Amino acid sequence: MWFLLTLAAIGIVAALSPAERLLGASARIVYLHGAWVWASLAGFTAAALVGLAGLITHHPGLHYWSRALGRTGLFFWITYIPISMWAMQTSWNGLYLAEPRFRLAVVFSIGGLLLQVGLALLENPAWASAANVVYALALYAALLNTQNVMHPPSPMLDSDASGIQLYFLLLFALTLLAAWQVARWWRQLEPAPERA
Numbered sequence: 001m002w003f004l005l006t007l008a009a010i011g012i013v014a015a016l017s018p019a020e021r022l023l024g025a026s027a028r029i030v031y032l033h034g035a036w037v038w039a040s041l042a043g044f045t046a047a048a049l050v051g052l053a054g055l056i057t058h059h060p061g062l063h064y065w066s067r068a069l070g071r072t073g074l075f076f077w078i079t080y081i082p083i084s085m086w087a088m089q090t091s092w093n094g095l096y097l098a099e100p101r102f103r104l105a106v107v108f109s110i111g112g113l114l115l116q117v118g119l120a121l122l123e124n125p126a127w128a129s130a131a132n133v134v135y136a137l138a139l140y141a142a143l144l145n146t147q148n149v150m151h152p153p154s155p156m157l158d159s160d161a162s163g164i165q166l167y168f169l170l171l172f173a174l175t176l177l178a179a180w181q182v183a184r185w186w187r188q189l190e191p192a193p194e195r196a
Helices: 002-016 027-057 060-092 100-121 126-144 162-188
Strands: none
Touching: 002 027, 002 162, 027 060, 027 126, 027 162, 060 100, 060 126, 060 162, 100 126
16 A cells, blocks of 8 residues: 555656656656666665675575565566656657667566566575676666667756756655565565564
């Protein structure tokens, strides 16, 4: 229920966000798209850091948290693709599926989904920690080496309008809250005796 209320708050804030000079009201979808993908990246980063801590300390609870955070990052990553297509349609008047960042998103969605399914079949959760570290490093390396054709680097943070930045940061905070709620749900599905 809290997740649904958070989604409603995200929708309200996105709808009330200020229009942008060039994109007009369709910029609101761009703000949502940006906040959603950032929450996904935060999930992958947290999964890698918690997983690394679990590998160092051999604490099984950290491995389960890493797995939950990795699944959360993937959930937001996969669901950001339709939001991205919506943002393309409203901003560019069509889908530009040859955009390198879009192709990267699809490749890492498929790869991440296969990885998480495989990890779910393994009994030892430490594999999830190790895999989440490798996945996050590979994703960030790919993002750093992928060119932008039509996709701007960071339109919200590069904006001179403080209202745009404020609404974007509020959307990001709400989306992080939603991600935390999803991660807690994934964590609750793990075996109770190992819960940390």
